[in-house]
Amino acid sequence: MSERLQKVIANSGITSRRKAEKLIEAGNVKVNGKVVRELGTKVTSFDEVKVHDVPIEKEQPVYYVLHKPRGVISSISDDKGRKTVIDYFDEVKQRIYPIGRLDYDTSGILLLTNDGEFAHQLMHPKYQIDKEYIVKTKGIPSKADLQSFYQGIQSEGERLKAKHVKIMSTDPKKQTAILKVILHQGKNRQLRRMFEAIQTPVDKLKREKYGFLTTEQLQPGDYRPLTPHEIKQLKVLANENC
Incomplete structure (x- = not known):
């Protein structure tokens, strides 16, 4: 074959x-x-x-979910000597790498694998995998501001869009807000750039869900292998949306 x-x-x-x-x-x-x-x-x-x-040697494919802490690089190495997500996988022999990335100051769910085809399917926007974030902002965005997220915000030559955005709570006294945002895209610093564009900078950012997966029962820095059923579900989800 x-x-x-x-x-x-x-x-x-x-x-x-x-x-x-x-x-x-x-x-x-x-x-x-x-x-x-x-x-x-x-x-x-x-x-x-x-x-x-x-x-090259063909490795047995492996799949992991990590609860990435803040202050960690989503890369296999860093020329500045900062901690990377790979540092949490000392006991894993396969040469794994993250599927997409989370910013240095962003926490939450991150998938890692050595299966290139699987990684490609999940990263490409055409497969439309929901990625759900909880955002704390400095300032309270208006409805008009958030409407622009659906239409798309031009930033550094790219059009950044959200599938869904909702204000969960606000604190008028502290002038902060908590929002839920769902993305299909995975552009570099996407949410931070989008909120900066409406002059409501991000204070804290966490990815809560990747498709149907969450960081439930995983503390920051903890990881677990995906189950065969979860791997199959992700592949089905990607194929359904392509």
Whole structure:
């Protein structure tokens, strides 16, 4: 059985499928000793695939949910020496990486895996996975301000939109508000940029849900493997929405 080269690389746990495509186009991938740059290339289990001249090995796919604390980088490494989400997985032998990201100062649910195809499905906006956030703001946004979230806010050349936004409570004395926001997109610092655009900066931000998953029974810094049923549900959810 043959599979696309970028999928094979992603399934090895080295990187995501999107980054695997960039590696191929850059000439960093060899199949049976020859550089391959064509993204449509297919390989079998009998072919030798090397990335940066290092043979890849297919790992057993693993899937985890982490309750990410504030003050942690959603990356496999950090050039400034800051703590990363991978630091919580010392006992995991597979080369896992986060699916998407949460900002340094944002806490909440984060998924990690070595399954590149699975990660691609969940990260791409076309699959429309709900991501629910609880936001505490400095200031109380107006209804007109929040309406702009549905229409989309232009920021740094990107159009940022929310699927749903609702004020849960306000404190007129302290001039703060608690809101629930649901996103499909996953742009860098998206919610902070959106609230900055309406001049109501974010004070605290937590991702409460990823699809049907929550951080229930997980303290900040704790993680657990996804159950086979949860993995199947996420794949079904992505396929239903694509």
